[in-house]
Amino acid sequence: MLLENEKDELKWFKPAERHFQIRFSHDAPPYEPDFVVETKNTKYLCEPKRADQINSEEVQAKARAAIKWCEYASAHEIENKGKPWKYLLIPHDAITATATLQGLESKYTLK
Numbered sequence: 001m002l003l004e005n006e007k008d009e010l011k012w013f014k015p016a017e018r019h020f021q022i023r024f025s026h027d028a029p030p031y032e033p034d035f036v037v038e039t040k041n042t043k044y045l046c047e048p049k050r051a052d053q054i055n056s057e058e059v060q061a062k063a064r065a066a067i068k069w070c071e072y073a074s075a076h077e078i079e080n081k082g083k084p085w086k087y088l089l090i091p092h093d094a095i096t097a098t099a100t101l102q103g104l105e106s107k108y109t110l111k
Helices: 057-079 101-108
Strands: 010-013 035-039 043-049 085-091
Parallel strands (some): 043 085
Antiparallel strands (some): 010 035
């Protein structure tokens, strides 16, 4: 609902299975983010997660891998006049009726 109610021009989708395959461990299946969002200036991998799971080892390993993926994807995009990528790891309880993508970005962008 949050993305549907955004006032800024954006596109978003829930990736199909195997659309993104971000490796975070040699013995685990690849990580696939929950949502991809594109605004006028930026592309985002967005991962809403239960607040009590944010600091788990697996979630943090996936986040590190996604951040590295965003670095590589941003470098490629910028070389080709595209937009940078950012990774947002968002606690579920931060997603409210009054939340905005811009507000979530300011608090939950991981680098």
